[in-house]
Amino acid sequence: xxxLNVVVGITGGIAAYKAVAVVRGLVLAGHNVQVIATDAALxxxxxxxxxxxxxxxxxxxxxxxxxxVRHVAIGQAADLIVIAPATANSIAKLAVGLADDLLGNTILxxxxxIVIAPAMHTEMWQNPATVANVAxxxxxxxxxxxxxxxxLTGKDSGPGRMAEPEEIVAAxxxxxxxxxxxxxxxxxxxxGTREALDPVRYIGNRSSGKQGLAIALAAAARGxxxxxxxxxxxxxxxxxxxxxxxxxxxxxxxxxxTLVAAAEADVVIMAAAVADYRPEQISEAKIxxxxxxxxxxxxxxxxxxxxxxxxxxxxxxxxxxxxxAETEPDREELLAIGRAKLERKGADYLVVNRVGWTEGFATxxxxxxxxxxxxxxxxxxxxxxxxxxxxILDLLx
Numbered sequence: 001x002x003x004l005n006v007v008v009g010i011t012g013g014i015a016a017y018k019a020v021a022v023v024r025g026l027v028l029a030g031h032n033v034q035v036i037a038t039d040a041a042l043x044x045x046x047x048x049x050x051x052x053x054x055x056x057x058x059x060x061x062x063x064x065x066x067x068x069v070r071h072v073a074i075g076q077a078a079d080l081i082v083i084a085p086a087t088a089n090s091i092a093k094l095a096v097g098l099a100d101d102l103l104g105n106t107i108l109x110x111x112x113x114i115v116i117a118p119a120m121h122t123e124m125w126q127n128p129a130t131v132a133n134v135a136x137x138x139x140x141x142x143x144x145x146x147x148x149x150x151x152l153t154g155k156d157s158g159p160g161r162m163a164e165p166e167e168i169v170a171a172x173x174x175x176x177x178x179x180x181x182x183x184x185x186x187x188x189x190x191x192g193t194r195e196a197l198d199p200v201r202y203i204g205n206r207s208s209g210k211q212g213l214a215i216a217l218a219a220a221a222r223g224x225x226x227x228x229x230x231x232x233x234x235x236x237x238x239x240x241x242x243x244x245x246x247x248x249x250x251x252x253x254x255x256x257x258t259l260v261a262a263a264e265a266d267v268v269i270m271a272a273a274v275a276d277y278r279p280e281q282i283s284e285a286k287i288x289x290x291x292x293x294x295x296x297x298x299x300x301x302x303x304x305x306x307x308x309x310x311x312x313x314x315x316x317x318x319x320x321x322x323x324x325a326e327t328e329p330d331r332e333e334l335l336a337i338g339r340a341k342l343e344r345k346g347a348d349y350l351v352v353n354r355v356g357w358t359e360g361f362a363t364x365x366x367x368x369x370x371x372x373x374x375x376x377x378x379x380x381x382x383x384x385x386x387x388x389x390x391x392i393l394d395l396l397x
Contacts, residue, residue: 004031004079004176007110009103010050012040014153015085015119020045021085021165022117022172023053028364028384029173034059034074036092036103038237062102063393075109082172083121085162088130095133095143096103115143118338119162121152127233145171150321167238170386174221177390180397182223187265188216189258189272192361193251195343196285197298205273206361207325208234214389216243219287222393227261229254231272234362251275251303262310262318269321270307271351273361278303311346319396322347339375349378349395370395 006026010019019041021220024125033054038048042297047058062071083103090103094116099105101172107114116137124130144165144176163171168356190212194204209230220242228237229246231254237243246261248254250273262268277300287296307322314320324341328334338352353368355361367382370392381391 004173005077006031006128006172007074007078007081007106007112008031008040008054009032009081009106010035010037010081011083011085011087011089011090011103012038012043013085013087013119014044015162016041016044018165019084019164020049020053022082022168023050025169025384025386026082027054029387030383032056034078035061036106037073038101038103045107059102062105064102069283071105072109074102075106075112078110078112080172080176081107081110081112081114081382082117082168083114084168085166086116087118087366088124088127089119091116091130091133091137095136111202113141113143115145115168115172115175117145117163117168117376118147118160120147120160121156122158122160124160124344133145135266143171143175161217163238166235170221173386176397177218177221179223181219181393184219184266184396185227185264186216186219186224186267186268186269187227187229187258187261188212188219189254190216191229191233192273193231193254193275194249194276195251195275195303196282197279198285198287200286203275203277203279203300204232205275206274209272210235210361210364211366211385211388212269212361213237214385215269215271215392218386219391220278224267227265229257229261249308251278255304255306255309258306258310263315265318267321268310268314268320269392270310270347271323273323273325274306275303277301291374293369305345307345307347318345318355319349321349321351321392321395323350324350325360327353327354327356329354335369335371335375335377338371339370342371342375348372351392368392 029353035054035058037060050058148161149159150161191209192205192207195201196202214379216226220226226243276290280299280301342350350371351368366388370379381388
């Protein structure tokens with residue numbers, strides 16, 4: 001993975017507190033982040049916080065570092081510039097090329113892609129001046145993320161809410177990632193299936209779907225046409241013309257949707273955590289504990305092996321990547337389990353990751369070993385789920 005020099009410009013709006021999560025997301029993805037905060041931004045969030053999260057000094061004064069020509073050097077070294085939040089004032093300055101502070105100078109001194117995340121009240125966002133300024137920036141190739149519709153400062157609600165940090169990070173990295181999956185059709189499954197006991201309860205697992213979602217978003221950013229089959233996702237993907245979401249709940253629903261979508265896919269990535277068993281019978285009414293007594297006995301039946309079925313019926317040239325979530329703490333034993341599973345499932349690759357009470361499921365990070373033909377290790381990755389997704393997708397190029 002290429003380490004990027006990313007400049008995050010933070011301007012003076014209440015959404016500046018969310019910029020901390022943007023910086024954190026970029027750092028956890030493995031990139032070097034330099035924060036430039038305007039004086040107004042520092043009235044909302046302090047330097048110590050930003051320095052602790054970015055792991056670099058925060059820059060704000062145009063006249064600091066004059067001997068090293070800092071007002072030019074930061075921009076020249078940047079691979080990517082992200083402005084979050086981008087206020088109406090900062091958008092206006094960017095549109096006319098003003099350079100009255102360090103951030104403005106940095107932007108003018110850089111040829112790097114620019115991504116902005118607007119944040120302001122609805123009236124300001126819809127003002128003709130802002131509309132014209134945003135159109136000007138778009139015409140110059142500046143990527144605009146959001147804004148969303150939702151709660152604003154005070155009691156106001158409407159268009160103008162800054163996009164969520166995860167969406168901003170994904171869009172920012174998409175501005176610099178290669179378009180090497182263009183023309184490929186990729187099916188990704190994500191989340192955890194749930195097997196109903198009654199209308200109220202289910203048997204499930206702790207998968208949030210974040211790893212599968214990260215793969216789907218990264219694949220779409222790299223030019224692929226993506227179908228995401230999501231089982232009870234904790235976070236839904238942002239709307240995208242190149243990503244289609246199909247929502248399911250149970251393993252049988254996942255199997256049905258996957259079989260249909262896989263027929264048109266060049267690549268199938270089975271990242272969903274699938275329940276191995278389901279209740280033999282589902283109660284039409286809530287199971288009452290008073291009627292059951294001190295114990296409740298359930299009879300479970302085995303669910304179909306979706307990955308194995310897809311592998312055995314694959315079309316010629318189709319690539320299938322499976323996942324194996326295991327609790328085995330010993331690396332060699334973990335790999336042995338993975339190799340046996342890869343042979344049994346018949347996939348091209350198997351992504352083996354250790355899960356437990358505090359790792360793998362429902363976390364922001366992951367660590368995986370990727371097995372290929374014959375059980376050979378063809379890749380390893382650790383870090384954010386976005387960075388792991390990038391390594392997995394590199395298998396396809």
